[in-house]
Amino acid sequence: MTLLNRLFNRRSAPVYALPLLALAFLALVTLSAMFLRGARIDLTEHRQYTLSDGTRRILDRIEEPVKLQLYYSDKAARDLPQFRVYAQRVRELLEEVAARSHGKVTLQVIDPEPFSKDEENAAAHGLQGVPLGASGDTLYFGLVGTNSTDGETTMPFIQPDKEAFLEYDLAKLISTLAIDKKPVVAVLSDLPTGPGLDPLTNQPTMGWVLDRQLVELFELRRLQPEPTSIGPDVDLLMLIHPKNLSDDTLYAIDQYVLRGGHLLVFVDPVAEADPAGTRIDLSGQTQPVSSDLHTLFQAWGVQYDPGKVVLEAPQNSLQVQPDPNQPPVRNPALLGLRKTAFNAHDVITAGIETLNLSSAGALSVAADSPLKMEALVQSSSSSRLADAAAVRAAVADPGSLAEGFKEDGQEVRVIAARLSGVLKTAFPARRAAGQLVASKQPVNIVIVADTDLLSDRLWVQVQDFMGQQIFNPFANNADFVYNTVDNLVGNADLIAVRTRASANRPFERVDAIRGAAEQRYQAKEKQLRQQLDELEQKLAQLQPAAPGEPAPKLTREQQADLLKLQEQKLTTRRELRDVQHQLNADIESLGRRLKLINILGMPLLVVVVAGLIALRRRQQRRSGGA
Structure with a gap:
């Protein structure tokens, strides 16, 4: 015991502690390499390296x-x-x-x-x-x-x-x-989107540009009118302007969605590309050009009125020229939406810059709807709803829709939306072999309340060049449709992949200070600039109109006014520079405070902590000695 006491006394303890700690560290590293191989932990704020x-x-x-x-x-x-x-x-x-x-x-x-x-x-x-x-x-x-x-x-x-x-x-x-074939997209359309025959020239037509692009990317399967079943190999069902579909067709769509099929619907209160709009029946009335899925929408809790059109404030709408002898006018029913109208967190709309629509409708969900709605495209807060009949009547004079325009107080209108949730069949009274009464998993549906965005006139110019057609898009309508189709034909796992938060860490405090400073000094800067413009105009009246011209003879009063105006101009410019300099003063002050904290704060914190530890040890020694 005496030998052990001599070997492991207080003075020799540090000599043995260091080798023991080194051995323990090596053992820990070895064991972690053996038993924790591949184990990872993500400590980033937004879990940047954690997969969905x-x-x-x-x-x-x-x-x-x-x-x-x-x-x-x-x-x-x-x-x-x-x-x-x-x-x-x-x-x-x-x-x-x-x-x-x-x-x-x-x-x-x-x-x-x-x-x-x-x-x-x-x-x-x-x-x-x-x-x-x-x-x-x-x-x-x-x-x-x-x-x-x-x-x-x-x-x-x-x-x-x-x-x-x-x-x-x-x-x-x-x-x-992992897929060796093109996804199948089944299309049921009541518009002339695909190849057809021009009734006026009796010549074949190639169809809309967007349809031709989809054919290159997907296996497009065109369904005959009133289908009673949707094939099990269909990855996406695309309904374009569905009008007066039979119950059998609606039931087929219902069962397709319940068994996990993805659905993309384009409805429209006024489909300007619908050929029926130019036809007149025996009573002298034009055929309706609105579309709806009333039976299914009602069962799903989707609210959509085919008799209402979204109008934007004139400053947010596009110009048209119905009369070539008159200047262009704003058409509130012709929407030219920009980035603020799109959902920046959804892969469908995140990269969209512009989207042109015409006579679009509005979407919402009822309070008891089983579906969750996520807006993809929406109007501005300066919008209102108008009767579809009034919009059709104003085709020759769209400027009349802008006269006395007044928004109705609702914040925004949803024009395109993604819907998800567990659904029940819209036909509970039906009895058929293999009938599904509810979806086994959450459904994936995208509804767009406009069909005109698909037509060439709203997004692309087609030109012939040496026998070849060249497409010059001026809006992102095709990108929006392609993104939607591409997203929906993927499996549910791909649709569920989340967007990742950016790893960039903006200086939010600095941005807030900059915004407050700009708001505080913007009015003063505007006033000074306006004052400077007025002074320059007055000086221009007293000085030669062009180089080389003789200077006008000025009276003593005018000369005094000229000197006074020049002094005021210099003073105003000096004040304007001071205001612009003051814009950055608060930010520079914050920067100096942060530098002081970084330079002095951490050393002071270390000194304080070390002092507290030393004080505690001294107290322990005194209590032990006592």
Whole structure:
């Protein structure tokens, strides 16, 4: 015992403690490598590296290996620190995907240096190289995905401004590689969207541009009027301007949705592209051009009035020229929507810049509806509803709709929406073999209360060039429809993939101070600018009209006024500079406070904590000595 006491006394304890701690650390690292292999923890604020449940389910269902090749010009981006940080986040997310796939997804990072074989491969895969100014370097940052059956999908350039949809795009790429055929889109249309025959010239027509683009991307299956069943292989049912559908057809649609089919509906209170609008029946009345799914909408709790049209304030509507001899006028029924009208958090509308609609309707859900509605497109708060009959009557004089325009107080109108939830059949009294009375899983439905957005006149100019047709889009109508179809034909897991919060951390406090300062000094700045313009106009009246002209003879009073105006102009400019300088004063003050906190705050905190620890130890020694 004496020897042990000598070896392990207080003075020798630190000598043995350090080697023991080192051995314990090595043992802990070894055990964690053995038992915690692959374990990860995401401590970021928005869980940047945690995959959505939908993405994980897609990875679990991969049957054949998927190879991802990330082409990233690391050397070319050496002077782009912000881009390098974003590229690192993308790489870490891809590594998380590969780790979560249990070996089904492999990742290879390639730096395509100039004039190398890797750069040739990047260009051959269709990746987009971005020239970097005077340096002459080309920046590649794209992704190539391949499977074992020569399938290939690419992301030509991974854009930082689309970071929120990075996981969705990646999940879509992997999901596409697991499918070896085009998705089937069944179309039931009451409008001449597809190829047909011109009744006036008796010549074949190619159909609308949007229809031709969908044919290239999907297997478009055109349904005959009044179908009584929807095939089980249909990935998406697309209803365009459904009018007076029979109960058998509505029942077929009902059962398709309940068994998990995805539905895209375009209804319209005034379909201007409907040929029925030009026909006159025996009573002298034109045929109705409104469409509705009243039976299904009522059962689903969807509220839509085919007799009401959304009108926007004249400043938010587009111009038309019904009379070539008269100037253009604003048509409140012709909507030219911009980014503020779109849901920035949904993959369908996030990248949409402009959308043109005409005579659109409004959507909502009843309080007892089983569906949850998420707005995709909506009007501004300066809107109101008008009778569809009045809008049709104003075709020759659309400017009359703008006369005395007054919004009705409702904040916004939803024009396009995504609906989800568990549904019950709209035909509970029917009895048929294999009939479903409720959906087994939440349904996915998108409803758009306008059909005119599909027509060429609202979004694209078609020109003939050497026998070929060239399309020049001036709005994003086709992008909106394609995004919707592309999203809905995916499986439910892909639709469920969430948008990712951006990892950029804006200076919210600085932005708030800047906004308050601008609001505080904006009125003064406006007043000074107006005063400066008035002074310059008065000076221009007293000075030569053009260079080289003799100066007008001024009286003594005018000369005194001229000197006085010049002094006032200098004083006003000085005050304007002071106001502009004051705009940044609060921000600079905040910056100085933050610097003081960063420079002095942490050392002071360390000193205070160390002092408290020392004080506590001294008290413990005194109490022990006593």
